[in-house]
Amino acid sequence: MFARITGAAFRGILVAMLFAMPSLILPASATESPEIIVFIALLGAALAFAEYYSHFPSFVEFRSAPPINRMRFAAFAATVGSLSLLAAHPLAPTGLTALVQQLGGWLGSQLEFAFSPVQLAVLMMPPQVPEATVLMVRDAAALASAAAVAAIAVFALVIRVGHWPVGSGAFNVWINLPLFDPTTGGDVVQRLQRDARINIICGVLLPFALPAAVKLATGLIDPAMLAAPHMLVWAVSGWALVPASMVMRGMAMLRIAGLIAQKRRAASLDANEAMQTA
CATH class of the missing domain: 1.10.287 (Helix Hairpins)
Incomplete structure (x- = not known):
């Protein structure tokens, strides 16, 4: 207790x-x-x-299956912290903010290639916005994108090398997937795989679709609001890490579906061997 x-x-x-x-x-x-x-x-x-x-x-979800939620939180904390330092540099520059600004500028120049999410975030900005604000958005998008990709890559290693979630003990679907009801619908494995693919597809497409949607809804949403430091930090963090969290959720559900299917095959083989022995 x-x-x-x-x-x-x-x-x-x-x-x-x-x-x-x-x-x-x-x-x-x-x-x-x-x-x-x-x-x-x-x-x-x-x-x-x-x-x-x-x-x-x-x-x-996955509250009893570490470290997925810890990795999500760490990615959010690192992104929010780095973007806060980036936004603080023009207002109160220090050595640390200058370091983050240089890192963001380098990542921004590297990731701003044709049709990349970073370039789409830059193109989303209205032409009347000052160039300094556009560069700030570019650097923030690059930092957040790097954190999102790093979180996904590390979780993939945890699944591949750490054999998640086997190392954390028995996986309880009811506790770790409270929004998923295994008693309704069709086969559990097929439903998990379907939901996983939907999450991964949406997570991959959202960083591209959101800037385009904001550009189309310019009359309703003003991208110039990103000039405000707090708006920049939270909007860019959500733009990058919510899709990354969806991708990680999809990867986790695919892993759970694979474990359930593997357990079924093992049970079927044991039953066949028992029948042959009898």
Whole structure:
């Protein structure tokens, strides 16, 4: 009980720190409504604590199958932190912000090739936006994209080399996939594979589709809002890491489907051997 409470409290504190990170890094002049940020941080902490303290799952997937959620959180934290430092450089430059700005500029120049998500994010910006803002968006998109690709690659290694989730013990579908009902519909393996492919396809297409959608909806959505530091941090982080999280979810579901199919084949072979022996 004590371990569950402390673990849930620790996760809640980490979530609160994630939401508060841009306000802690950016100068005070860039934060217009600190009370709203405090409220969101406390709300996120309360939700994380309630989810991990409860014995019954609600909406957080893979909570008993580390390290997928830890990797997601680490990717979000690294992206939000780096983008906050990038956005803080024009306002309060330091050695660390200059280093992040140089890294973002290098990644931006490397990843801004034809039809890349970074180039689409740049083309999304209206022509009247200052060049400095466009470069900031490009560098932020490049940093976030690099973090997203790194998270996916590391999780692929965890599956391939670490044999996830076998190393974490028995995989409970009800606890780790609370939004997936194995008792309804058709075959569980086919449904898992179908949902996994949908998640992977959507995760791959979203970084390309979202800038195009914003460009088409210019009258409703003003991309120039990305000039605001907080908007830049959260919009670009969500643009890159929500699709990456969907890809990781699809990879995890494909892995679970493969394990279930493998277990079925093993059970079928054992049954055949038992019949032959009899």
